[in-house]
Amino acid sequence: MAGDTATLTVADIAATYDTLASTWDRWSTGRPDARPEWVRRIEPFVGAREPVVELGCATGVPVGRQLADRYRYIGVDVSRRMIERAGELLPAAAFTCADATAVRFPGQSLGAVAAFGLFPNLDRTCHAALVTELGRWLRPGGVFVGSFTALDVPPRVAPEWLGAGPMQWSGYAADIDAQMLAAAGLDVLDAVVRGPEPVDGDLPTVWYLARRVG
Ligand SMILES: C[S@@+](CC[C@H](N)C(=O)[O-])C[C@H]1O[C@@H](n2cnc3c(N)ncnc32)[C@H](O)[C@@H]1O
Numbered sequence: 001m002a003g004d005t006a007t008l009t010v011a012d013i014a015a016t017y018d019t020l021a022s023t024w025d026r027w028s029t030g031r032p033d034a035r036p037e038w039v040r041r042i043e044p045f046v047g048a049r050e051p052v053v054e055l056g057c058a059t060g061v062p063v064g065r066q067l068a069d070r071y072r073y074i075g076v077d078v079s080r081r082m083i084e085r086a087g088e089l090l091p092a093a094a095f096t097c098a099d100a101t102a103v104r105f106p107g108q109s110l111g112a113v114a115a116f117g118l119f120p121n122l123d124r125t126c127h128a129a130l131v132t133e134l135g136r137w138l139r140p141g142g143v144f145v146g147s148f149t150a151l152d153v154p155p156r157v158a159p160e161w162l163g164a165g166p167m168q169w170s171g172y173a174a175d176i177d178a179q180m181l182a183a184a185g186l187d188v189l190d191a192v193v194r195g196p197e198p199v200d201g202d203l204p205t206v207w208y209l210a211r212r213v214g
Contacts, residue, residue: 007123007155007157007168007170008157008166008167008168010078010099010101012165012166013078013121013166013167013168014078014079014080015165016161016164016165016166016167017058017077017078017079017081017082017164018079018080018081018082019081019164019165020162020164021058021059021079021081021082021084021085022081022085024058024059024082024085025059025061027162027199028058028061028199029061029062031197031198031199033062034194034207035062035063035116036062036063036066038116038145038207038209039063039066039067039114039145040066041145041190041209042111042112042114042143042145042209043070045111045112045141045142045143045211046071046111046112046142046143047111048070048071049070049071049072050071050072050110050111050112051071051072051074051109051110051111052067052071052072052073052074052110052111052112052113052114053073053074053075053076053105053110053112053113053114053134053137054067054073054074054075054076054113054114054115055076055077055100055103055113055114055115055118055130055134055146056076056077056078056100056115056116056117056118056121057075057076057077057082057083057086057095058077058079058082058086059082059085059086059089060075060086060089060090060093060095061086061089063114063116064086064090064093065089065090067112067114068090068092068093071111071112072094073093073094074093074094074095074096075090075093075094075095075096076095076096076097076098076100076103077095077097077098077100078097078098078099078100079097080097083095083096083097100115100118100122100130101122101126101129101130104133105137106137107136107137108136108137108138108139108140108142109137109139110137110138110139110142111138111139111142111143112138112142112143112144112145113134113137113138113142113143113144113145113146114144114145114146115134115144115145115146115147116145116146116147116207117147117199117200118146119146119147119148119149119171120147120148120149120153120169120170120171120200120201120203120205121167121168121169122170123155123168123170124153124154124155124170124171124172127148127171127172127180128180128183131180131181131183131184131186132180132183132184134184135181135184135185135186135212136184138186138212139212140212140213140214141211141212142211142212143189143209143210143211143212144181144186144208144209144210144211144212145207145208145209145210146207146208147194147200147205147206147207147208148171148172148177148205148206148208149169149170149171149172149200149203149204149205149206150171150173150174150193150194150195150203150204150205150206151171151173151203151204152171152172152173152176153169153170153171153172153203154170155168155169155170156168156169156170156201158201161201167201169200169201169203171203174191174206177206177208181208181210185212185213185214186210186211186212186213187210187211187212187213188208188209188210189209189210189211190208190209191206191207191208191209192206192207193205193206194206194207
């Protein structure tokens with residue numbers, strides 16, 4: 001796809017989020033927050049105590065906390081400091097410090113995957129493979145809830161984001177997202193354009209609820 005250029009490394013992104021870990025909760029929850037409402041939307045599709053993974057979980061606040069109350073929650077984030085803080089805040093939950101594009105879960109083993117704000121930070125050339133992979137993890141009828149940029153955004157780098165270090169955002173327009181989700185066996189139940197919000201690099205996002213068919 002045209003317009004893709006060299007972007008930050010995963011280590012660069014992790015380092016910036018490491019620096020933000022101690023202030024992230026105050027910053028990310030200090031605004032009208034639709035995440036709890038969208039997390040509740042998975043309830044009709046996911047049984048109590050089913051395994052649920054959150055990719056890009058940061059400190060587990062508020063999404064991990066909400067998911068851990070009801071499901072067998074596993075949070076994944078590439079920032080070690082975010083994961084350390086998540087472990088302090090939610091000691092009973094499971095966390096893994098890993099690149100979301102490299103983690104693996106068994107096929108059809110999860111009731112849901114959540115990913116708020118993660119995809120816009122990933123180089124968009126990784127999106128299709130990760131969507132395919134998470135579609136493989138979901139059992140039939142399981143759901144994905146999460147966000148992508150609402151526009152075609154070739155990789156865009158801010159050299160100094162929130163005073164912490166460099167950050168990047170990228171993504172595709174909604175028709176490409178729709179193709180990716182469909183190719184992964186995910187049937188879109190709802191898609192809502194939101195933002196722009198500072199947490200997403202001041203880009204509008206589209207939030208999806210999608211169900212694994214088959
Ligand atoms: C915009 S923040 C969103 C955090 C959280 N989901 C929220 O809603 O507040 C993006 C998160 O994704 C994590 N992240 C970025 N790239 C990642 C990658 N390749 N693998 C795993 N986590 C990543 C960052 O460390 C950060 O915690």
